Amino acid sequence: MSQQGGRPARRDDDWWRQLYDDSTEDTGPSSAPDSLDDRFASARNTVAGRPGGRPGSGAEPGAEGGDGDDDGGATGTRRPQEPSVPGQRAPHAPPGGPPAGRPAPAAPAPPTEPPRAAQAAPRVPAPPSEPPEAPPVTPPAPAGPPPAPGLTPPAPPAEPPAATTPPGPPAAGGEPPAPPGEPPQAAPRTPAQPPPDSAAPVSVDYVGSGPPTYDPEPTALPTAEPDELGDLVPDTVLDGARYGACTLRAVSLRGDSARYRGEPRRDALLTARFGSGEQALLLVAMATGARATPGAHLAAAEACRWIGRAVGRSHQRLVEDLRAARRGDLKSGLHRLTDRSLGRLRASAAEQGADPEEYTATLRCLLLPADPDCRTRVFFGVGDGGLFRLRDGEWQDIEPRPSAAATTGAPVVGFGSPPAETPEGDRLTLDFGIPTPPSPYEPAPQPPREPFRFRASVARPGDALVMCTEGLAGPLRGEAALCAYLARRWSGRAAPGLAAFLADAQVRVKGYADDRTAAAVWEA
The missing domain is CATH 3.60.40.10 (PPM-type phosphatase domain)
Known part of the structure; x- marks a missing residue:
């Protein structure tokens, strides 16, 4: 470990080139958070001079609101960052730790995809409707493992649109939402019922030369x-x-x-x-x-x-x-x-x-x-x-x-x-001379x-x-x-x-x- 203000023992900025270098093969999955988001957060903290940055990056002690970076001001060394797994240090993290009295930033949730698929897929920016601070979305690899349980892959469109906006993450247990600007696909039509038997009479609305x-x-x-x-x-x-x-x-x-x-x-x-x-x-x-x-x-x-x-x-x-x-x-x-x-x-x-x-x-x-x-x-x-x-x-x-x-x-x-009395058979309708009451x-x-x-x-x-x-x-x-x-x-x-x-x-x-x-x- 080098002294404060000194240069590292390995080659200068070698870890920075390895951050985006795909030539180095991955060593395989591990329990430590090692995703594209974790590496991006580590590089951003180092360049911005935030607590836990790389020694010699230009950040002076006490720059953040009067809180010193020294551990008690006695030894002149920084507190190492706590790894997410006991006994392990976050990969590519600077040797320094957060200042005294300030909590360490929460580590992002582990991805649902294997690290190899996440590393090989390119970074896709968030849609314009999402807030700028939302974490970037990592779509599934084109030819990778099957989708997670409960997710239904979207059906391929009948005709590819001219300009397609990457869709957001599908809701768990349901169909993914339609991409912005693209009309939803219509439900399949039910085949028409066969015509009734021509021998049976069918009810009609009107008959004649024309409608009423x-x-x-x-x-x-x-x-x-x-x-x-x-x-x-x-x-x-x-x-x-x-x-x-x-x-x-x-x-x-x-x-x-x-x-x-x-x-x-x-x-x-x-x-x-x-x-x-x-x-x-x-x-x-x-x-x-x-x-x-x-x-x-x-x-x-x-x-x-x-x-x-x-x-x-x-x-x-x-x-x-x-x-x-x-x-x-x-x-x-x-x-x-x-x-x-x-x-x-x-x-x-x-x-x-x-x-x-x-x-x-x-x-x-x-x-x-x-x-x-x-x-x-x-x-x-x-x-x-x-x-x-x-x-x-x-x-x-x-x-x-x-x-x-x-x-x-x-x-x-x-x-x-x-x-009897008449040809029509009327007997009780004859006039018997009975006077009619007024x-x-x-x-x-x-x-x-x-x-x-x-x-x-x-x-x-x-x-x-x-x-x-x-x-x-x-x-x-x-x-x-x-x-x-x-x-x-x-x-x-x-x-x-x-x-x-x-x-x-x-x-x-x-x-x-x-x-x-x-x-x-x-x-x-």
């Missing part, structure tokens, strides 16, 4: 009053049931025009069961309020409630007439119930101070017995609409056509009681001007009976593509589910944007 004018989904909600929230009606009503040999599906939709303008649905739908067991009677009632009149949806809902109450109170007698096939009794009795219900609706308009010609509705009803041995299906009502039967894949328009001479549908061959309303509400419609038929297995308002009857009569589409969808013996029936009922046709209400019955 309005959007297929609801746009605006109707205006609501805080104190009249009970008067609101939903956009869509869906219901269904199965009794005896028939399966029922019923739906009421707001039209495209009303959805766009934020108007309420003018159609009303009521499905009810009266009684239990084989004595039960199913009623499907639908009504449509007058167009472009305030409170049209309220009038339609009130008409359904009135006829539902009347049928429910007389359901036992109606079931007996259905089983006994008393067609005349059914027609006359249902005619009275319809006139009475619509008369109450006109009386309600008078109580509200509304015009009875505006506060009115068309009414269409269907009676279905729950007895599986009784296949009698009875339709009755007032106003426009449609009654269709799908048999053997062909549509049959069986809507009763009223006239001035006849207000009922033609009798079905082979069904019903033989005519009406409590002035002026007295008149009976409906629309003729009464009635039809009774016997269902066959595989038939589908469809009753609907004018919103669906119009396109069924005017667009052959819709008839063909629904015939394919509804010709099966099994009734469609509620969701499938809803999708079929709302297939749109250009030029028809009114509300749609339909009830279909499939015979097992």
